[in-house]
Structure formats: C-alpha cells, structure tokens
Amino acid sequence: MDPxxxxxxxxxxxxxxxxxxxxxxxxxxxxxxxxxxxxxxxxFDAAMKDYESEACLYTRWNxxxxxxxxxxxxxxxxxxxxxxxxxxxxxxxxxxxxxVKAGDHVVVVDGVYGPTxxxxxxxxxRFNITSTVVDGRCKEAVADALRxxxxxxxxxxxxxxxxxxxxxxxxxxxxxxxxxxTIMDNTYGAGxxxxxxxLGVDLVCHSVTKYFAGHSDVVAGAICGSKERIRTLHDWxxxxxxxxxxxxxxxxxxxxxxxLKLRLDATEVRARAVHAFLKDRPEVAExxxxxxxxxxxxxxFEQQFKGTGGLISFLPKVQDRAKLNAFLQSLKIYRMxxxxxxxxxxxxxxxxxxxDMPEPKSVIRLYxxxxxxxxxxxxxxxxxxxxx
Ligand code: PLP
Numbered sequence: 001m002d003p004x005x006x007x008x009x010x011x012x013x014x015x016x017x018x019x020x021x022x023x024x025x026x027x028x029x030x031x032x033x034x035x036x037x038x039x040x041x042x043x044f045d046a047a048m049k050d051y052e053s054e055a056c057l058y059t060r061w062n063x064x065x066x067x068x069x070x071x072x073x074x075x076x077x078x079x080x081x082x083x084x085x086x087x088x089x090x091x092x093x094x095x096x097x098x099x100v101k102a103g104d105h106v107v108v109v110d111g112v113y114g115p116t117x118x119x120x121x122x123x124x125x126r127f128n129i130t131s132t133v134v135d136g137r138c139k140e141a142v143a144d145a146l147r148x149x150x151x152x153x154x155x156x157x158x159x160x161x162x163x164x165x166x167x168x169x170x171x172x173x174x175x176x177x178x179x180x181x182t183i184m185d186n187t188y189g190a191g192x193x194x195x196x197x198x199l200g201v202d203l204v205c206h207s208v209t210k211y212f213a214g215h216s217d218v219v220a221g222a223i224c225g226s227k228e229r230i231r232t233l234h235d236w237x238x239x240x241x242x243x244x245x246x247x248x249x250x251x252x253x254x255x256x257x258x259x260l261k262l263r264l265d266a267t268e269v270r271a272r273a274v275h276a277f278l279k280d281r282p283e284v285a286e287x288x289x290x291x292x293x294x295x296x297x298x299x300x301f302e303q304q305f306k307g308t309g310g311l312i313s314f315l316p317k318v319q320d321r322a323k324l325n326a327f328l329q330s331l332k333i334y335r336m337x338x339x340x341x342x343x344x345x346x347x348x349x350x351x352x353x354x355x356d357m358p359e360p361k362s363v364i365r366l367y368x369x370x371x372x373x374x375x376x377x378x379x380x381x382x383x384x385x386x387x388x
Contacts, residue, residue, distance in 0.1 A: 009076060009192060010261050017071045030251040031056075031064045051234055060244050069250040072257050073212060073222045076191035078198055081230035083223045083238055084250060088207025090243035091221030092116050092185065095203045096152065097241075098233045099181045102127045104151040109136025109166055110355045111159035113185060120154060135355055136166040137297065143174055150178075155201070156185040157194075157304070160340075161313060161350045161365055163288050165297045168304060172200030187211075190341075192264055193307045196224070203229060210341025211309065214256035214263055218249045263370065267310025270345075270368035270376055277377045278314050283387040286315040288363070310368040311340055313350065316387045319362050324349055326386035327364070333371055333379040340367035345376055 007015070021028055036056045038044040047057040056062045066084055074082040085091040096119065100106060108120045110133050121131050132145040142153060153175050157166040168184065175182045183203045186196040190211040196204035206212060208220035223233060238244070245253075268291070275289045290301050291308040316324065328336045334347040346367040353360035368376055 012075050013072055013257050013260060016075055017068045028065065028068055028251070028254060030247060032247050033063075034059050051231075059247060060242055061239060063247050063250070065247040065254070066245060066250040069245075069253045069257070070222070072254065073191070073206070073208070074224055076212070076257070076260065077186070077204055077206070077222075077224040078191070078195040079204065079224035079230075080227045081225065083230050083234050084208065084245040084253075085221040085223065085238075086243045086245050087219045088185075088187065088205065088209055088221040089115050089119075090241075091205045091207075091223045092183075093119055094233060094237035094241060094243065095183050095205050095223045096120065096124075096154070098203070098229070098237050099152045099183065100124065100127070100129050101151070102129065103149060104129050105147050105149045106131040106152045106154060107142055107145045107150055108133055108154040109142075109156060109159070109164075110134065111136070111162055111164050112154065112156040113160060116154070116156070116185065133355065137164055139167045139170045139174070142166075142171050146178065146180070150180055153180055153182050154184075155182060158188055158290060158301075160188055160311065161288075161352050161363060162354060163188075163290050163295075163311070163313070164354070165290075165300050165304065167300060168196070168199040168201065172202075176200065187341075188309065188311065189305065190260065190264060190309065191224075192261055193309060194305045199304060202226075203233075207341075208253055209339060211260060211264060212256060212341075213249075213253050214260065214341060214343070215252070216339070216342030216344060218252045218256070220245050220249050220253060264307060264309050266370055267368055268308050270371070270373045271308055271310045271312045271366075273373035274312055274366060274368050274376060274380065277380060278312070281384060283317055283384050284314050285317045288313040288315075309341075310345075311365065312368065313352075313363045313365040315352075315361060315363050318387050321362075323386055324362055324364070327383050330383040330386055331379055332382075333375055334366065342367075343370045345369040345371055345379075 046053045047055045051062045070082040134141040134145045184196040184201040186204045187207040204224040206222040289312040334345045350363040350365045351360045352363040
C-alpha cells in the first residue's frame with residue numbers, strides 16, 4: 001500500500017505531483033517559458049487539442065509549474081479540477097462569464113467583495129443581464145428572488161467585512177433542483193476551513209493572493225470545480241480572455257501552500273486572542289468574529305467551517321474620521337492596508353454598508369498575521385487611547 005494515497009492534506013501539499021522531479025530535486029522546477037517545442041506533428045496536434053495532454057503547448061494554454069499548483073489547490077478545495085488566474089477578480093469575473101448569457105438574471109448576496117458587486121450589478125448590464133441583491137442570511141430571500149431567467153446564484157460565505165454567512169447546502173440544493181448554477185467566493189474558507197465543493201457549489205473562486213500564496217508577494221486567483229466545468233472555462237474564458245497567472249507566481253504559490261494549514265491554525269490563535277482582548281474594551285461597540293461564542297450565526301458557522309483564520313472586525317463607539325485615522329496611524333505592528341492572508345498583520349477602515357443598515361458604519365477590520373499574539377494585543381492596546 002502506498003500511504004500517500006490515503007494521505008492528509010498537509011502531506012499531499014508536500015508530495016502531490018512531485019514524485020518524479022528532474023535531478024531528484026525536492027522543490028519543483030520553475031518552468032519560466034512562454035512556449036514549448038515539439039518533436040513531431042502528432043504530439044503537437046495532441047497538445048493543441050487538449051490542455052490536459054502530457055505535453056504543454058504555450059503558457060497561456062498550460063504550463064507544468066501552473067499545473068502542479070492547480071493540482072494542489074484542487075486537493076485543498078476538494079474539487080476535481082482547478083484553473084489558476086492572474087488575480088482573484090479574474091477568477092470571479094471569468095467564472096461568472098462562464099455561466100451567464102445575454103438576458104439572464106443573477107441573484108447575489110448582500111455584502112460581497114466590492115468589485116464583485118460592481119461586476120454583477122453594473123458591468124453585466126452591458127449584456128442585458130439583470131441582478132437582484134438579497135440578504136444572504138435568509139435562504140427564503142434567495143428563493144424569493146429567483147426568476148425563470150435566473151442562471152446564477154452568487155455567494156460569498158462569510159462576507160469579508162461583517163462576516164455574514166449563507167446556508168450554503170440549502171441554497172445549492174435549491175439551485176440544483178432548478179437548474180441554476182452556483183458560484184461562491186471561498187477566500188475566507190481557504191478550502192481547508194470550508195470546502196465550497198463539499199457544500200454543493202458548482203464553481204468555487206479564491207483570491208489566491210490571500211492565504212494560499214500566504215506571503216503578500218503574489219496576486220492570483222483560482223476557480224475550482226468539476227473537470228467538465230473547468231475544461232470549458234479553460235478553453236473559453238481562460239484561453240480567450242488570457243488572464244493567466246505567470247509561472248513564477250504559480251511557483252511562489254506552491255511554496256506558500258506547503259504551510260497553508262500551519263498558517264491558518266496560527267492566525268486563528270492570534271484572532272482568538274485579539275477577540276478576547278476586544279470584546280470587553282470600552283471603546284468597542286461590537287465585535288464581528290465567526291469564532292465568538294456569541295457570534296450571531298454560530299450554529300451555521302460550526303456546521304460549515306473547521307476554523308476561522310485570522311480575520312476579525314470591530315465597530316468603534318466613536319465614528320469620528322480623525323479619531324479613526326489617529327488609531328490606525330498609531331498602530332506600530334498592524335500596517336494600514338487592504339488584503340489579508342499574508343505573514344503580516346493589517347488593519348483597514350471598512351465602510352460597512354448592508355441592506356439592513358440605514359447608513360454605512362465605520363468598521364475596523366483586522367487581519368491577525370503571524371506575529372506573536374501578545375505583541376498584537378499590546379499594539380492594539382496602546383492605539384486604543386485614540387478611540388476615546
Ligand atoms: N474576494 C475577496 C473576499 C477579497 O477580499 C478579494 C481581494 O481583496 C478578492 C476576492 C479579489 O482578489 P484579488 O485582489 O486577488 O483580485
């Protein structure tokens with residue numbers, strides 16, 4: 001018996017697809033080439049016809065370094081196949097374009113990542129594709145929004161500012177019974193904390209920029225799904241839009257993936273410590289953290305997730321811009337910046353605006369990175385005076 005066949009994901013991320021590296025190398029080669037040369041026309045024709053054929057053709061079509069990273073991300077998400085793209089937004093926009101056609105209707109949950117919202121509610125109008133935004137916490141609201149021409153339900157569970165969840169299995173079952181496709185942004189869940197595929201989603205998108213790459217030095221995206229859906233996506237949106245990932249970035253992702261589980265566990269330890277600190281602070285009106293005992297959708301979170309990673313948000317009592325600015329400026333370890341999932345802690349002002357809120361509120365989103373938890377708390381503590 002080969003123990004690798006039954007191996008856990010931590011083991012697969014070290015060994016999958018790496019049995020026969022040239023020269024006995026233990027790190028995969030970076031195949032930084034635009035094109036590949038052939039010995040004969042039959043081999044060339046096979047490579048042209050099928051992007052999965054043994055020989056690679058051209059890096060917009062396939063590349064060995066990219067293939068290996070795709071194989072590992074598919075293992076992480078639990079999908080048959082994966083397509084890497086040049087950014088998370090390239091993954092999201094291509095996945096959506098692979099599903100919709102002129103005249104269709106899309107249901108999208110409130111609070112999704114801003115550019116995704118813009119893409120669905122504004123850009124798609126060019127193709128006469130309409131959309132309805134619904135409160136994703138309520139599966140009945142999703143069902144009520146469906147129309148005969150609805151071809152897509154777009155999910156992001158949880159949303160990445162206020163952490164609002166959807167009942168993903170219930171929504172995907174309903175969609176499937178009506179022949180509607182589902183796409184979910186699973187960047188928060190990073191495959192290991194939550195598998196969108198296991199919850200019935202057709203196409204799962206990731207901003208690989210975040211936890212998968214993990215070191216804040218790569219922008220990339222991934223789409224995970226069945227072999228059939230990913231093949232079609234590859235041959236159409238992938239090859240025609242050409243939003244590919246550079247082999248060097250795929251190589252960096254391979255390196256990042258090796259420690260994915262360790263980093264997710266470590267960031268959760270830090271987020272839990274920060275939550276324990278924030279929850280009783282007099283400057284804080286509300287904390288949003290999926291791992292909290294009093295998290296509003298705790299039961300649903302426990303059904304769908306194995307962990308939280310490092311994201312946590314809080315609503316400061318003071319909403320004054322100058323004080324918020326002073327708080328962010330006086331942080332010494334948390335850097336002020338968007339994104340998350342890397343080694344370093346980040347803090348960002350987030351104008352939270354949901355359907356049920358009469359006006360936007362200034363939320364501070366913290367990404368707790370790999371620094372020592374006590375240093376992160378000391379940093380927040382010294383900056384809190386600015387929020388009085
Ligand atoms: N989805 C979520 C939840 C994000 O936070 C982001 C980026 O911040 C994206 C998608 C887009 O990813 P990228 O920046 O890699 O295009």
